[in-house]
Amino acid sequence: MPNETPQLPHFPRQPLFRPRSTTIFRVLLLGAVLAVVSFGGVVLQVYHSPYWNRVGLAPDQPVLFSHRHHAGELRIDCRFCHATVETSAFAGMPTTQTCLNCHSQIFTDTAMLQPVIRSAALHQPLHWQRVTTVPDFVYFDHSIHIAKGVSCTTCHGEIGKMSLTAKGEPLTMRWCIDCHRNPAPRLRAPEQIFSPVTPATRLPPSPVILASLHTQHLTNCSTCHR
Ligand code: HEC
Ligand code: HEC
Ligand code: HEC
Ligand code: HEC
Ligand code: HEC
Structure with missing residues (x-):
């Protein structure tokens, strides 16, 4: 038998x-x-x-309170109404009595002020809606920032120009850490800290404050998440 190799079929x-x-x-x-x-x-x-991030959005408030009038034009110091901002984590919010220091005499008859008058008469505090918040798992403290020269407008925007208070900066983790990496160039002298608008030229804080900065731990997770 001849050795037949089978022919493979041809496929094109x-x-x-x-x-x-x-x-x-x-x-x-x-x-x-x-x-x-x-x-x-x-x-x-x-x-x-x-x-x-809700930047620029103002929530509804019980009174149409204007920082532009009170802080920007009348130049009432932030600490008059946010009394604990230098000494504690919480900035503090004004009580109805704080408003009545002035408004038992002025503007008492305007409709805009009626919720304040009613709050005093009924001994019920005004319920201000929060504008700026960080989640509960974030630790934040006002006093250390004020002591080291971070101004209110750096974190809250130009409060003195706001008729209704809106969130001025994103307050995200990335935003906090951007400063924590190298805060010195963004710090200001004490006379600029409570300014209602951002001063055009930055006055740096004293060499004593700059020398007291502890920046090594500022980007550690445990600094803000404890
Ligand atoms: C140090 C004095 C002072 C304090 C404290 C004060 N106000 Fe006033 N407020 C004024 C003056 C002055 C005006 C008039 C502003 C203008 O029209 O120029 C005013 C105006 C107002 C008006 C009228 C609307 C407007 O903005 O023109 C409202 C509402 C008001 N204040 C709410 C409050 C509330 C709420 C508080 C407390 C959180 C408060 N004020 C604390 C002095 C004060
Ligand atoms: C006369 C009182 C008064 C003065 C002065 C004042 N504030 Fe306020 N602030 C209030 C009241 C009332 C609220 C709550 C209503 C609102 O959000 O507008 C408030 C709210 C705020 C909030 C938002 C708080 C939140 O809910 O997260 C910030 C930030 C703030 N103030 C910053 C400042 C700064 C910065 C200054 C000084 C430049 C200042 N305030 C001066 C009365 C005052
Ligand atoms: C380093 C950024 C930073 C600076 C500087 C700063 N704040 Fe705040 N502020 C915040 C943050 C973040 C919150 C929200 C805190 C929270 O949710 O617990 C806040 C909240 C507030 C509140 C609401 C009440 C509270 O404490 O939660 C007020 C009022 C306020 N700030 C006023 C001020 C004033 C007035 C100054 C200047 C004297 C100032 N802040 C400076 C970041 C800052
Ligand atoms: C513009 C600069 C700046 C921004 C923005 C800023 N910080 Fe700070 N932060 C500082 C400086 C400066 C210190 C103080 C460092 C030191 O101890 O000398 C500090 C300290 C702290 C501390 C440490 C307090 C302690 O006990 O050691 C915490 C917590 C903190 N910041 C949280 C935050 C959070 C959360 C945000 C964002 C919502 C924020 N910071 C935004 C500059 C900033
Ligand atoms: C300077 C303060 C700061 C430091 C340091 C920091 N965080 Fe945060 N972190 C925040 C703030 C403020 C928020 C809430 C706002 C947001 O979600 O951006 C947050 C949110 C978070 C969230 C919630 C998820 C999210 O994106 O909303 C996680 C997870 C987290 N951080 C992990 C970490 C880890 C891991 C580190 C260390 C590598 C760290 N953080 C360091 C301030 C800080």
């Missing part, structure tokens, strides 16, 4: 898909990748946008 080499389909497939694949990437980008944009 044909691509699985026509070249045109391959091109279409590549274009679609590229499109899908771009869509995923850009969707991620949009999500990030929104997450870091003023809208998500």
Whole structure:
């Protein structure tokens, strides 16, 4: 018997898909990748946008209290109403009595002030809506920042120009750490700390304060999450 090698059947080499389909497939694949990437980008944009951080949004308040009038124009010191800002973690909020120091005499007959008068008469405190907050798992302390020369407007924006109080800065972790990496160039002299608007030129704090800075631990997780 002659040694017969079986002949393999001949298939013409044909691509699985026509070249045109391959091109279409590549274009679609590229499109899908771009869509995923850009969707991620949009999500990030929104997450870091003023809208998500609520920067510039003023909540409804029981009284249309204006920092522009009281702090910006009348130049009433922040500490008159936020009395514990230098000494404790909490800045403190004014009581109805604080308002009545002035408003038992002035503007008592305006409709805008009626909630204050009613609060005093009924001995019920005004319920101010919070504007600026960090979540409970974040530790924050006003007094150390004031002592080292961080001004109110650095973290709250130009309060003295706000008719209704809105969040002035994002207060995100990234934002806090941006300063904690190197605070010195952003610190100000004591006379600029309570300014209702940001002074055009920065007066640096004294060399004594600069020398007292402890920055090594400022970016440790446990500084803000304890
Ligand atoms: C040191 C004095 C002083 C204190 C304290 C004070 N106010 Fe006034 N307030 C004024 C004066 C003066 C005006 C008039 C401002 C103007 O129209 O120029 C005013 C105006 C107002 C008005 C009228 C609307 C406006 O802005 O023109 C409201 C409402 C008001 N104050 C609410 C309050 C509340 C609430 C408090 C307490 C958290 C308070 N004020 C504390 C002095 C004070
Ligand atoms: C006459 C009293 C008064 C003075 C002076 C005053 N504030 Fe206020 N502040 C208030 C009242 C009332 C509220 C609550 C209503 C509101 O949010 O507008 C408030 C709210 C705030 C808030 C938002 C707090 C929150 O809910 O998170 C900040 C920030 C603030 N003040 C900063 C300042 C700074 C900075 C100054 C000085 C430049 C200042 N205030 C001066 C009365 C005062
Ligand atoms: C380093 C940033 C920073 C500086 C500086 C700063 N604040 Fe605040 N402030 C915050 C943060 C963050 C909160 C929210 C705290 C929370 O949710 O517990 C806040 C909250 C407040 C509140 C609401 C009450 C409270 O304590 O929670 C007031 C009022 C206030 N700040 C006033 C001031 C005044 C007045 C100054 C200047 C003397 C000032 N802040 C300086 C970051 C700052
Ligand atoms: C503009 C600069 C600046 C910003 C913004 C800032 N900090 Fe600070 N922070 C400082 C400085 C300066 C110190 C003091 C460092 C030292 O001890 O000398 C400090 C100290 C602290 C401390 C340490 C207190 C302690 O007991 O050691 C905490 C907690 C803190 N910051 C939290 C925050 C948080 C949370 C935010 C954002 C909401 C924030 N900081 C935003 C400058 C800043
Ligand atoms: C200077 C203060 C500060 C330091 C330091 C810090 N954080 Fe935060 N962290 C914040 C603030 C403020 C928030 C809340 C606001 C926000 O979500 O951005 C936060 C939120 C978070 C969240 C909640 C998730 C989120 O993004 O909302 C996690 C998780 C977290 N931090 C982990 C860490 C870890 C891990 C470290 C150390 C590498 C660290 N943080 C250091 C201030 C700080």
